[in-house]
Amino acid sequence: EFALREHDADKPLDVLLLEEPENHLSHTNMKRLVHRISESRAKQIFVATHNSLISTRLNLRNSILLNSSSPEPLTMRDLPEDTAKFFMKAPDNNVLEFILSAKVILVEGDAEYILLDSFYSLVTGSSLEADDIHVISVGGTSFKRYLDIAKVLGIRTAVIRDNDGDYQTNCIDNYLGYVADNIGIFYDAVNTSNTFEICLYDLNREVCDELWLADRKTLSVQEYMLKNKADCAFELLDKKADQIIIPDYIERAFQWINE
Incomplete structure (x- = not known):
């Protein structure tokens, strides 16, 4: 001062x-x-x-x-100037973590973030840390802002996102300006599998029902998972981590990030 x-x-x-x-x-x-x-x-x-x-x-x-x-x-x-201005006003973020990483996986929310480390170990037999991969939860509306940085610096970046009911519009057309060797967008190509939780439940009905069906009165298990995303992800990790079937688009992201 x-x-x-x-x-x-x-x-x-x-x-x-x-x-x-x-x-x-x-x-x-x-x-x-x-x-x-x-x-x-x-x-x-x-x-x-x-x-x-x-x-x-x-x-x-x-x-x-x-x-x-x-x-x-x-x-x-x-x-881009508007991206720089966005980060000047956005909530506290992980920009330097992103910039200082060699390989990054961006996810939408807490549920994906909580489970991704376990998923990666199950699929690859390795760990994110051992393979020099950093995971950042940024929220779906901020993906492009981080990808602007990835384009400038050449950071290998995989985006794992929901298709939100229209994979063509939200996951393909939406990123036409970000087609690059170091950027990959990964999503479920079935429009009805529009969120991570729905994909997870469809593949793991028996496991999820075992955890949450008995206590349901009004909500279905899938509805309960959608309303309690982070808590359900943590309980899956804590009690059923080695039994979970992992969505294919997440496995493809793991394969791509290591190419």
């Missing part, structure tokens, strides 16, 4: 270097600092950080990235 003020008119501060300010500030004070930096116009400021909030709020297009997977510094100058 002291350095950001031009308190000496005769000797103004031209350049300011800040190293990982997130290590010394509360979340609230960090937001205040970001605001002060963004408002400063009379000096050049360099901030070294591992914090997504600082990176995004100060505009990703201003970033210089030092990544162990690249021998040269990378920049985000080619990131």
Whole structure:
């Protein structure tokens, strides 16, 4: 705060270097600092950080990235301006986790995130960590924003998403601008299997009924799973992880991410 003020008119501060300010500030004070930096116009400021909030709020297009997977510094100058603005205003996110990963699987919600590690082990006999794959839950409306970054940086990115009742429109046509060797979109191609929970129940009726049918009074088991997505995913993981049949589109995502 002291350095950001031009308190000496005769000797103004031209350049300011800040190293990982997130290590010394509360979340609230960090937001205040970001605001002060963004408002400063009379000096050049360099901030070294591992914090997504600082990176995004100060505009990703201003970033210089030092990544162990690249021998040269990378920049985000080619990131679409509206995507940079989106991340400046979006809720706290996992942008730096995404940027600093070699391979990423993006999922829509908590249920997929909770189960994906177990699914991967069952399908591949390996682990996400061993194969250098990072999983991020971003919400379906944000997929394209992360894919904009993937296009700029060449990050191998698999999107696992629901077809929402129309796979052609939502999963194919919707991503025509993101056709690239490093981007894959994976979904169920049966429109009636429109969510992850429905796909999971259709393949695992006996397992799911064993867990939840006895206590049902008004909701069916499938309806219960749709209304309690994260809790059901956790219970499946906790009690039936080795018995689950995994949807084919998720298995295809695992195969593709390792090609």
